[in-house]
Structure formats: C-alpha cells, structure tokens
Amino acid sequence: MRGYARSREAQTRPGGRLVIPWSRLGTIALTVADDGKSATGWVQGLATFMPGRGTDQGREYHAIRSGAATDRSAHVDRDLGALTDPNLLFALRVSHPDIRISTEGDGRGLAVRLHDGISSWATAFTDESGATDASEGGPRHLLAEVEAGRRHWEERGSPPLWDFGMTVGPDRQEVWVGAPDAGPYFPT
Known part of the structure; x- marks a missing residue:
C-alpha cells in the first residue's frame, strides 16, 4: 500500500x-x-x-502445520472468544499484519488457529468448561504476540x-x- x-x-x-x-x-x-x-x-x-x-500470500496454515511437530505447549490466560470480535481482529491485523487468525466454534468449544505464512503456527482449543489446550511450532510465539496486541488495543480503550x-x-x-x-x- x-x-x-x-x-x-x-x-x-x-x-x-x-x-x-x-x-x-x-x-x-x-x-x-x-x-x-x-x-x-x-x-x-x-x-x-x-x-x-506481487503480494506474497505466504503459505496456508495446513501447509505450515502439516507434518510439523509441536515445539511447545502454550499457556493461555484469557478467554479466546474475544478473537471473534471484528474490532479486536482488525486491531490485531494493524498491530501484527503478518499473523493470520482463524476461529471456528462447533458447540463443543472454540478452536483458534494462528500462523505467519512462513513457518510459525499455533493452535488453541477452549472447551465448554473454559479449559484451554494450546500448542505452537516454529520460531515465533504467536499466542504471546496476539496477547500483546490485544493488551495494546485494550489499553487504548478497545476502539x-x-x-x-x-x-x-x-x-x-x-x-x-x-x-x-x-x-x-x-x-x-
């Protein structure tokens, strides 16, 4: 642009x-x-x-995650349901434009998938009870980056x-x- x-x-x-x-x-x-x-x-x-x-679209989540071993478990402190808010998603795209976020709810919980189009990915699933299981792979800690972007947005009044x-x-x-x-x- x-x-x-x-x-x-x-x-x-x-x-x-x-x-x-x-x-x-x-x-x-x-x-x-x-x-x-x-x-x-x-x-x-x-x-x-x-x-x-000339815009590099990067690789899709499944291409990055496919066959990649989980490097680490990740800790998630807060409700991931906020990642369905279009206002927060927009702010995250501004602060972290290379991180792609997708969410999918199926009545049993919410699945969140993150990736950077290159080599890092994260998956988190929050079940009906609110318990979250999360894992990541690649050099970046995408869940922590998204959390930092969420805090930045909230500190500015959640515009x-x-x-x-x-x-x-x-x-x-x-x-x-x-x-x-x-x-x-x-x-x-």
Missing part, C-alpha cells in the same frame, strides 16, 4: 478521493490534502479485493474498527485512532 498510495496521491488533485484496498484489512478512503503531498482518511469497511500483483484511519505522505504511512493528530496507533 505504501508505494501505491503515495504514487496515487501525487496523481490525484487536492480534495480528490482514493478508495484503496488495505492489505487484508479492508478498504480505506483517503482525501488528498490541499498541498497534494499527503492523503488522510478513515476505514470504510472490511470488504477486500483480490491481492495486488472500534471505524475509529481507525491513516495518513500517507511522501515518507510516511501512519495508522491512527480517533484523529490524524493522535499519533500512531502502533509504533513502527
């Missing part, structure tokens, strides 16, 4: 609107500033388009996805919550 938006904002007159797919996050609508050197806007929805040319926005300029791309001058949501 970085290079794409910057090149498009320079080609769009001040006040012009750009509606752009934002990675796996959804769409964002940016308005080009009066000086024509930056564009700012809000999340517009979770609809996504097909991936852009809904519609409160996220972005400013793009010649040498920066900044995601913010509430207002463009609020500072970056997640330091890069």
Whole structure:
C-alpha cells in the first residue's frame, strides 16, 4: 500500500478521493490534502479485493502445520472468544499484519488457529468448561504476540474498527485512532 498510495496521491488533485484496498484489512478512503503531498482518511469497511500483483500470500496454515511437530505447549490466560470480535481482529491485523487468525466454534468449544505464512503456527482449543489446550511450532510465539496486541488495543480503550484511519505522505504511512493528530496507533 505504501508505494501505491503515495504514487496515487501525487496523481490525484487536492480534495480528490482514493478508495484503496488495505492489505487484508479492508478498504480505506483517503482525501488528498490541499498541498497534494499527503492523503488522510478513515476505514470504510472490511470488504477486500483480490491481492495486488506481487503480494506474497505466504503459505496456508495446513501447509505450515502439516507434518510439523509441536515445539511447545502454550499457556493461555484469557478467554479466546474475544478473537471473534471484528474490532479486536482488525486491531490485531494493524498491530501484527503478518499473523493470520482463524476461529471456528462447533458447540463443543472454540478452536483458534494462528500462523505467519512462513513457518510459525499455533493452535488453541477452549472447551465448554473454559479449559484451554494450546500448542505452537516454529520460531515465533504467536499466542504471546496476539496477547500483546490485544493488551495494546485494550489499553487504548478497545476502539472500534471505524475509529481507525491513516495518513500517507511522501515518507510516511501512519495508522491512527480517533484523529490524524493522535499519533500512531502502533509504533513502527
């Protein structure tokens, strides 16, 4: 998105609107500033388009997990059901864009699968009683990373996805919550 938006904002007159797919996050609508050197806007929805040319989609969960031994058991302190909240999922995609999260409930509990598209994976299952069994493989501790992203979101008041926005300029791309001058949501 970085290079794409910057090149498009320079080609769009001040006040012009750009509606752009934002990675796996959804769409964002940016308005080009009066000086024509930056564009700012809000999340517009979770609809996504097909991936852009040259975008590495990485390997799917089953390809990473298939045949890989469990490296370690993982400890989960909190309810994984929060990972079904679209607002939290959006915030996690902003703070940890390379971690893919899927959830599946079947009446007996909730299964959560995480992977990074390369070599790390995590699986957690919470049964009806609330007991969670979790395991991970690969170099990263994905459950801990997701928990850190969840805490970051909660510490900022658990903002809904519609409160996220972005400013793009010649040498920066900044995601913010509430207002463009609020500072970056997640330091890069």
